[in-house]
Each structure stands twice: as structure tokens, then as C-alpha cells.
Amino acid sequence: MTMTYLRAAAIAAGLTIGAAASAQDIKLGVIYDQTGPFAGGGSVNASIGTQTAIDMINEKGGVEGRKLAPIIVDAQSKVDVAINAAERLLNEDRVDLVMGVYSSAQCVPMAAKVDNAKRFMWANVCISSAVFANRNLQYVFRSQVHSDQYGEASCLFLKENAKARFGVEPKDLKIAVIHEDGPYGTGVAKGNKDTCSKLGLNIVLEEGYAVTATDLSAMISKLRRARPDVILHTGYNPDIALFLRQAKEQGLKWKALIGHGAGYSNIDRIRESAGDDVQYIMDVDPVSAQLLDAKTLAPGLGGVIEEAVKRYKAKTGSEPESNFWMGFNQSWILFTDVLPRAIKQFGGVDPEALRKAALASDIPVGGTVQGYGVKFFGPGAAMSGQNERSSPVIMQHTPQGTKVVWPTAIKTADPVMPLPKGHAYAQ
Secondary structure: OOHHHHHHHHHHOOOOEEOOOOOOOEEEEEEEOOOOHHHHHHHHHHHHHHHHHHHHHHHOOOEOOEOEEEEEEEOOOOHHHHHHHHHHHHHOOOOOEEEEOOOHHHHHHHHHHHHHOOOOEEEOOOOOHHHOOOOOOOOEEEOOOOHHHHHHHHHHHHHHHHHHHHOOOHHHOEEEEEEEOOHHHHHHHHHHHHHHHHOOOEEEEEEEEOOOOOOOHHHHHHHHHHOOOEEEEEOOHHHHHHHHHHHHHOOOOEOEEEEEOHHHHOHHHHHHHHHHHHOOOEEEEOOOHHHOOHHHOOOOHHHHHHHHHHHHHHHHOOOOOHHHHHHHHHHHHHHHHHHHHHHHHHOOOOHHHHHHHHHOOOEOOOOOOOOOOEOEOOOOOOOOOEEOOOOOEEEEEEOOEEEEEEOHHHOOOOOOOOOOOOOOOEO
């Protein structure tokens, strides 16, 4: 049995895995959910992305001659397990930094604890704006898109397309906002409500629910009474699958459904329960890198994307989706931009050197595999530690594959709206 499979088996059993590290290695505490509901919703794919980046960097000699030595921990889709893992990695394993984290419910308290201890954290996937908003964090950084941007994107997209696609003025387009009630869901929903209201769009219903809910019938009944044209949904995989199943059973119809990352990123997992009903669902997310024209990116990134896709296909047999790219891209930015600068310009990988190196990042648009640039808001800013150049796209899953439908400047197809006749949810 290879080390890869030994590691996978041990992680599945809830164990911590790490290679023996030398004094010169850069020790990474990598936290993802390998078990529990978040695992299949995208966390495992994100962890594959991070591990792929680690492997590719180490095969080329590491960072400034220093190998990356990950200690991988399963957060088990539980907040307390994730927090305890971060503390153990920092205080007992003495890692140089912690990274990963799929769930915003884990990320918000973890970021505060790590920052308070003046240790370094690099957030790969969690998107809640609450991780940074008005907290003036100094040692926590995220190059990933944040939840306000998710909520804004879907509303801007609808305003631009209301007349052309639905035949109504934006003010007459009826929109429902539904979401799981954790930091992730409420953060995106707030972005939806604030932006849609500012743009004059008509929100006819806003409803939250517990991510552990086993029956969404009451919410679906409210949606049937409100008769929205478009549903904006933020959730994880199990609750999305439950919503789609019960909506179909109860005859709920719509003209368009736009999801916001997390569970909607992993469309293959949703397809396992919903089948072809997932066709024409849309997802707001950082783009799956293979969907971009490599000519629009910095030289060399096209080859990086090709290699990452090849490795993911070899491991899973399928095309990588956005959660994989979130795990990969944020790791690649850390390994190729921040860590080299910390070592060369600021003397090593202690928290202060890493902080200074991150604040000095200045990657232009097109300089990462997901297309956006990197420049972090500095101390004193409302979103200190957040990448100010991050941006999502809107993708639509079609019988011809996943297409980028927004922003208009980089779209690869026009959106299919309303749903075509004969679709299970078509009004």
C-alpha cells in the first residue's frame, strides 16, 4: 500500500497524519473535513487541491530549498474539533502556520483564536465576510473570495439580465433568498439582500434554516405562496439535496436557481441524488480554472492548470470543480508568492515574517489560476487580511458541460434562463 493510500485510510479513521520533518522543512498544519457532512460537500476536494499543490512544489525542490511538511487533520465537520486541532497543531506540533478550513462556522472562531495568539493562519476555502469584518486581524489572511461578493454577484447578474432573459424590469423580477443559518449562509444572504435591495430588485421572501434540518416543507410552502421567479440559495450538500427533493415532491417551480458555492460547487455530488434535475442550475464561485482561457493568465499558469487537472483526473476520474481549485489556488499563492518573500526578504517563516510577506503581496489580475489578483487590505481597514482583488464568476451546469455565464467580459456562453420547457422545476 502506498503512502498516499495509507494517509487516506488514516485520515478516514480520524487520525492526524504528518511526514517526519527536518529542521529546515516548513511545517504546515492542514485542517479540512475528511469525514462528516462537509466532506462530500466539497472539503475533501479542497484538501485534494491543497495536497496537489504541496506535491507539485515539493517535486520541484520545495520553497527556497525547503520542503513543505504537512500535518493533516480531519476536522470531522465539527467546530470544536477544528478549533482544538488548530490549537494542538500550533502549540504541540509547533507548525509554522495553519491553513485549509472549509466551513465558515469553523473559520470565524479559529481565526480569532489564532490571531489572538499572534500565530499565522492562511484561509483557503471558508468565505464568510465575518471572518474579517471589523475585527482588524493581523496574522490571518485570505486570498479567497468572501461572502459579500457572492451575494453581490448574483444580484448584479439578475439586474443585467432581467429584461433580456425574463422580459421584465428588474423591479418586477421576484426573488427569494433562502439559506442555511450559519455564518456562511447568513453572510451570503446579507449580501443578496443588501445588493438586490440597492439595485431595486424585488425580494419576496427571505428564509433561513438549520443546516441539520431534516424537513424543509414549511419553507417550501412559503416559497410556493411567494411564487418567486428566481431562487438564490446558499447551503451545503445535504440540505441542498433535501431542498431539491422536497421541492420536486411538492411541485415548487422557478425560472432560475442560483447557488452560492459550498454545496453548489460540487455538482457531481448533488447529481447523485437529483440526477438530471441539476441541469441549468447556476453557481456563484471562484472559477474552475480549466474553464478559463489560459492566454488571459500570466505566463506559465496554463501549464500549472494542465498539470493540476491531470493529477485530479488520475485520482478521481473526473474534472476538478471549484472547491478543488479553491484549495489549490490559495495554496499555490501561499507557496509561490508569500513563503518565498517571507524567507528571502523577512528572514524566515515566523508569524511576523509571514505577516509582512503577505501584506507585501501585489499580484495583478490574471496572476492566479482562478484569474483574480492578490492585494490584502492592511491593518485598520474594515476587512484587514482579506484579498481586495478577489472576484467570483457565475457558472451554469448544462448538458454540454459547465459554462461561465458572468461577468460578460469573460463568459464562455449565454445563460439559459428561464429554464427550458420540460425541466422538472420549470414554471
